[in-house]
Amino acid sequence: MNSTRFTPADAAELYGIHNWSSGYFRVSDKGEVEVTPGPGLNAVLPDIVDEIVARGESLPVILRFPQVLAGRVRQLNEAFRTAMREYDYQGRYQGVFPIKVNQRRMVVETIASAGYEYAHGLEAGSKAELALCLAQNLHPDALLCCNGFKDDGFIKLALWGRSLGKNVVITLEKFSELERVLKVARQLGIRPAIGVRFKLNARGSGQWEESGGDQAKFGLNAGELLQVVERLRQEDMLDALVMLHTHIGSQITDIRRIKVAVREATQVYSDLVDEGAQVKYLNVGGGLGVDYDGSKTTFYASANYTLAEYAADVVYTVQEVCKSNEVRQPTIVSESGRALTAHHAVLVVPVIDVTGPTRGLQSIPEAAEDQHQIVKDLEEILANINTRNYREMYNDAVGDKETLHNLFNLGYLTLRDRARGEALFNAILQKLAKLVAGLAYVPDELEDLPKVLADKYICNFSLFQSLPDNWAIQALFPVTPLDRLDERPTRQGTLVDITCDSDGKIEKFIDLRDVKATLPLHDPGTRPYYLGIFLMGAYQDVLGSAHNLFGKVNEAHVTARPGGKHLVELFVRGQKARRLIESMGYEEDMLRGSIRAQVDRARAAGRLDDTQTVELEEDYGEELLGYTYLEYEE
Template identity: 45%
Template sequence: MTSLEQAVQTYGVEHWGAGYFGINKQGHLIVRASKDDSRVADVKEIIDHLVGENKVKLPILLRFPQLIASQVRALREAFVQASREFGYSAPHLAVYPMKVNQRREVVEAFLQEGRKYGYGLEVGSKAELYAALALDQPPESLLVCNGFKDEAYINLALLGAAMGKNAVVVLEKLNELNMFLRLSADATRKPMLGARFRLYSRGSGRWEKSGGETAKFGLTTTELLEVIRQLREHHRLNELKLLHCHIGSQVTDIKRLKNAIKEAARVYAKVRKMGVDIEYLDVGGGMAVDYDGSKTSYEASANYTMQEFANDVIYIVASICQDEHVPEPTIITESGRILTAYHAMLIINVQDEIETVIDEIARTDVDEDDPQAVVELRDIRDTINVKNYREYYHDALEQKDELFTLFNLGYIDLEDRAKGEVLFWQILEKVERFARTSKFPSEEFNDLKKLLASKYLCNFSVFRSVPDAWALEYLFPIMPIHRLNEPATEFATLVDLTCDSDGIIDQFVDLREVKEVLEVHPYDRQPYYLAILLIGAYQEAMGSFHNLFGTVNEADIIIDEEGRFHVQKLIAGHQIGTILDLVRYDRQTLLDGFRRNVMNAVQWSHITEEQAGQLLESYQRLFHNYTYLE
């Protein structure tokens, strides 16, 4: 097997890449403009161009908006094919949930492609609705207004309806109905009304609790009937046009989705038979991204495809409508993760390697006058082999415990302890190598690979750029973007710049299990770049400013018909000054305070006035420095 073939297998690109990613003959990560497209961009060349020509500093977030467009087309084609196969006559319309990624560039990329199919937007807050009202939606598309509401929220929806948008105010709680009826009573053009009902069915994976009887959102059956009763009483039942349900994000098991769709379709049919002219059935989101490529119901995967999802939605709704003798509704989906996850990757550079002792200290000299535990560890190191490594490993553990006991009792000094530590690490390195070649490795040696792995200090913040990796221990594909034609002979975990022990990534995707180390190349002090992929959904919206590491530099990349890449847009990340402003440190106040402290130092003769001027100049200049290492 060549190094390139090994890299494809090691990093699983063909499994989680969905046809968008690959490795070229130069050993570089590549991106395709659409699935299995001949238009290909070399990620290493993009980074070299940005760093060399544009002087952009890492870390850099690369966006490929064409991948959003490709996913929108794929969704459209999946439902068209499903409708054709099962004879479904009503349309399918997608709405993009802005909470998934509110960045204007992302929303506009969705709308640019989605307007061809009448696709719209979903919002869940006043701020999202405020932004959506200014965006150029297709006239026939929906603006679905979810989330808890106050009067200002409903007034914004009324503004949208007045300007011609097809706004739908979806009731989350019963008391929102009275507020809507009162505020919209005199409106010439009213928003449509929707109702979110609470499904008995639950999802699967991390967000399973989003569905079921104890879910945070939605009306109970009794409350839904009360909404219908009150609307009929106010002679406004004709305004209720949409029923909505949602069982959570990243639903990994298609059986759970099918159960939810069956329940939703049955509720729709029963409401229609009550004389309510429902036109839209919004089955929510939840379509999962296969982050690890295993195609299973594991929380980082999905045991179904987009086409299977579309087929099940169309078939189930069509069957129940036929069974209940009610019209087929326009089906609305709100799957944002599947549309945006693939389009963004974070490129980080390795700043340093934090090695274990064995790599930093030469072979340890031991004489017979050293403590017995040290001598024993030396003898184990020198005589351990593939036949005795299991027994000698246990002996080494015993001698290490003895070493630390003697140190804590004051019988050996720091130099002796250091010798013993080095010897123990050298023994572990041999044990791990022998265990790796064994046909039947014992479970007790599984942790050695992680224990002996280096820590690659990387120029990024887990909390800012991949918060789900920390908060939810979520998996994202990670791989080098170059040197993939060389053997990856080292193992490492990735640590970030923050002063927090949680700022580490030590779980990595694999087809069969979750790896605790990442295969990497030896760090030779030359630029070494890693990509964290499939981070286009939720990560930016949920990232925090831990240790005041801000947003990263961004580049929007377009791939033309000849396969050449073009930098469509550059967006600067936070500087020290801008991130401090977010936490209410005014620039002038900072300068005044620093100047006061400097002048105190002059007064106390710690520095000269000339040095004071140099300090002030440096302080002002660094105000515009990138928050990450340069």
């Protein structure tokens, strides 16, 4: 990074690609981002985008890489297999994917297919999710865990699933659900397989720390758990209790919290076995973290452990407690969702414009003949500021800018004077930023200069639809230009979307040491400039809102081939405007009828001729059936 020439290796370091990509993305020698889903496989992301555009499709687009999904399934299962061989663990591991993380068909089917040889299962938290899961081709031993609160219909569907040969386990989230399960099971004559979620005292870390502990939304306490055991014993159904389920939250950043929780869960499991329960599955829940910022710390956007370390610590802890208590070692179950899906999806957004104060002297309006003295004062500051007087000059400039606006409000300053004064102030800030960049100490009042001077890169997407977690909980996602990574970025920017909402912006970016307020970017110039937003495959697809009626974006399912080749196996077009409008209670016929009536009145009044009438109705119809995002004609 210190050399004069900027290289792709410098770009990889600048954007932290090696730190957060888990080996699935890299920068090529040509300065382009590539996906690398496996040995000998790579595909160039700008090439994929160019092909999509050449087909006449519109951006933004989500690129999905099923090979990455399948690779994550294998990595998780092999990590547990390796740990179990190392410790001579006497049980097995079976993963379960909670489809609430991403219910997209490609995601669920890819995980089910890649996980078949591992008996990797699914988790449903609603009747609709269960209906989806039952239709999947799962290994006969694969678990289908039914979590969440349940009514009779949910329980019936789960029990019918057992009749279909599925390994369905109904998790009790509260004590009162037990009687409901027993009642429905008697009605259908189907013996249930029951799991019980237990409220651990242990708690997670990070954004979802409140998911665990005594105040957790789901789960039974120790007394209620013992009541379940006794009630099943009364029914001569203690063998139906097959799973102990625990969960302390999503995106757990600290491995020590995981080990504490697993130890407590295994102790509960051991006591259940001593009570006569034939529990064979110990479900340690979700929480396997994703290192979004690449810092490998306990920061909320990171995780201080690897997938292999997670598996090893879980296996070792379960085995240690079981050996100490002299009970059989259970099949370990985890419900990892984020860690499986985050890496497989990249949101590609085109930059459509850049605004901001970094235009320099050339953007300063010409001076008026009778220019006000306050503007002349700002000119003098700009000409004379240097490393010896920059703090004094900065304070003078701030005061002059405030005076400038006060004078304008009182009518003593023209609009031209105001425009020139504001431009001069921005130029002063630019000069200040260059002066302090090389200083060992930057005064507190100047620390926010990069953010103040940042350009706003207007991108064709909706934050609320595609990255709702960034808006709602300030989640961080890596952002990187897809090409030109052999060129040094010369600007600092923030990202704004095309919604009519001031919150539709990204002003926090990943950094190894902290959170950056700006992102290094290139001057787009006249060429298309595409940004990739990475690690957004978990939750974002299913949490997105229709703010401003921007709908789901186009998506391409892409397979990487040897030699940098790729195949776009499937292109799924995003939501049409008509579908979004109908979801709000309107009907297309009603809309068209209203427009037609208005057109007839306008034509009768002479505001439209016959040609315009046809053209207006055609344009209106095209937009109803069109993409909800901006489409520019070249």
